[in-house]
Amino acid sequence: MLDIIIESGIKVALLIVVLLTACAYATWFERKIVAYMQHRIGPSYAGPFGLLQPLADGIKLAFKEDIVPDNVERVTYALAPVVSFVPAILTWAVIPLGPTVDIFGHQVTLALSDLNIGILYVFAITSLGVYGIVLAGWSSGSKYSLLGGIRSSAQMISYEVSYGLTIIGVILLANTLSLQELVAQQSSVLDWFVFRQPLGFILFVVCGIAETNRAPFDLAEAESELCAGFHTEYSSMRFSMFFIGEYANMFAVASVGTTLFFGGWQGPFVTTMPLIGLLWFALKVVAFMFFYIWLRATLPRFRYDQLMNFGWKVLLPLALVNIMVTAAIVML
Amino acid sequence: MKEILIALWNVVIMMPQGFYVTFKHLFRKPVTLDYPRKKNAMSPRYRGRHYLERYDDGTERCVCCGLCAAACPADAIYMEPEEAPGGERRARIYEINMLRCIFCGYCEEACPEEAIFLGQEYEFSDFTRNAFIWTKEQLLVTYPRKENPLKRLYRRVRKVYGITDRAA
Numbered sequence: 001m002l003d004i005i006i007e008s009g010i011k012v013a014l015l016i017v018v019l020l021t022a023c024a025y026a027t028w029f030e031r032k033i034v035a036y037m038q039h040r041i042g043p044s045y046a047g048p049f050g051l052l053q054p055l056a057d058g059i060k061l062a063f064k065e066d067i068v069p070d071n072v073e074r075v076t077y078a079l080a081p082v083v084s085f086v087p088a089i090l091t092w093a094v095i096p097l098g099p100t101v102d103i104f105g106h107q108v109t110l111a112l113s114d115l116n117i118g119i120l121y122v123f124a125i126t127s128l129g130v131y132g133i134v135l136a137g138w139s140s141g142s143k144y145s146l147l148g149g150i151r152s153s154a155q156m157i158s159y160e161v162s163y164g165l166t167i168i169g170v171i172l173l174a175n176t177l178s179l180q181e182l183v184a185q186q187s188s189v190l191d192w193f194v195f196r197q198p199l200g201f202i203l204f205v206v207c208g209i210a211e212t213n214r215a216p217f218d219l220a221e222a223e224s225e226l227c228a229g230f231h232t233e234y235s236s237m238r239f240s241m242f243f244i245g246e247y248a249n250m251f252a253v254a255s256v257g258t259t260l261f262f263g264g265w266q267g268p269f270v271t272t273m274p275l276i277g278l279l280w281f282a283l284k285v286v287a288f289m290f291f292y293i294w295l296r297a298t299l300p301r302f303r304y305d306q307l308m309n310f311g312w313k314v315l316l317p318l319a320l321v322n323i324m325v326t327a328a329i330v331m332l
Numbered sequence: 333m334k335e336i337l338i339a340l341w342n343v344v345i346m347m348p349q350g351f352y353v354t355f356k357h358l359f360r361k362p363v364t365l366d367y368p369r370k371k372n373a374m375s376p377r378y379r380g381r382h383y384l385e386r387y388d389d390g391t392e393r394c395v396c397c398g399l400c401a402a403a404c405p406a407d408a409i410y411m412e413p414e415e416a417p418g419g420e421r422r423a424r425i426y427e428i429n430m431l432r433c434i435f436c437g438y439c440e441e442a443c444p445e446e447a448i449f450l451g452q453e454y455e456f457s458d459f460t461r462n463a464f465i466w467t468k469e470q471l472l473v474t475y476p477r478k479e480n481p482l483k484r485l486y487r488r489v490r491k492v493y494g495i496t497d498r499a500a
Binding site for chain 2: 299
């Protein structure tokens, strides 16, 4: 019993440290990639290639004044950043990061837990993150924040449905809800679900981006229209919690996408050297993140009616068709 | 149905083209400069800060005649003369107010001794207004000094027009 607690404790601590660092460096990665795509240099002053920029930003944010406007709902206002930050981290409890490895004679599974309904858990938790945004928008007492929150809630309703439906295709084929099991079924590249569910994959990516409020679906924070939307009134660490939450959510969606469609930690040499599974997983997630950033540098923001039309008239029917076709194939 | 087909067309056919464009530009050379650390070369005719030129033996060219001050439309130049150890006339005080100066280059044109010219430097930030009154020590080129590309240009021009150096 005790060794399980110790093992889990170490895994939790490592995961949180690595995840927070990864979120910080995702901002650096994003700024660099977007800069080069726009023929700029990007952060280059703090450290070599600006590598210490996330650290500098973090210190700056931590030392800034925490401004609470007069007409906010204080409790909700204080709660909202936590609500958007915690679920983003919680998602990682079930993500399989690698196979079972042998560390000092211990059999350690490189995942916090192997829930047999892991994928349901992931989707339940990631949906909670939207409440942080909605609550922040509502409690800020600012019209921009309110508009951002309303947009976010409407967007969530439109996209959550399709998001849930897209994975049903994969689940039908895999006949399991456990993420470890899903990864085990994609041991060779041809078995990856991206090749068996191409439409499902496209829908998943679109919904995943809408889910994390990233460009081109970043209507909730739309800098040019709502001056940062739901987090207009937030400053200092509260703001940075939204920020980390957003990036942790991106990582969560990227890792879920990797697990569902790109074979998770599967890759060459995994059977002989299990630890290398971590590397494959990280590489796939980084590739996914690159796509996120690439998308941001490529496409302009959707207009609100376009977003709604796209969600209800395109994504939802396509997701249903995908399920029906997959189900028919499985039945036959 | 129409919307779905349009969306599919956009996602599958049109968007990859956009992605290709941004991906292509990822590998292009940035057009911006890592500015304070790297600087663009200015045009040789650019009029930046002033320099007071010297002869090759290190003595000042300026004889404090006051023509530059007279030519200056911004009234930025102030000078007082004195007698140099060899009995020649030179400036005891030579000041240019960099806040008044409009970098027109008239002083350079007026100077009969080719003593003053405008260089390439253009960064003049400082903390007090007084710091912008540049004295003779700040304006005089260091001696011995690194070869100034502008001076090389001057030499070439003088050679073309047959102007001889007085000290040579």
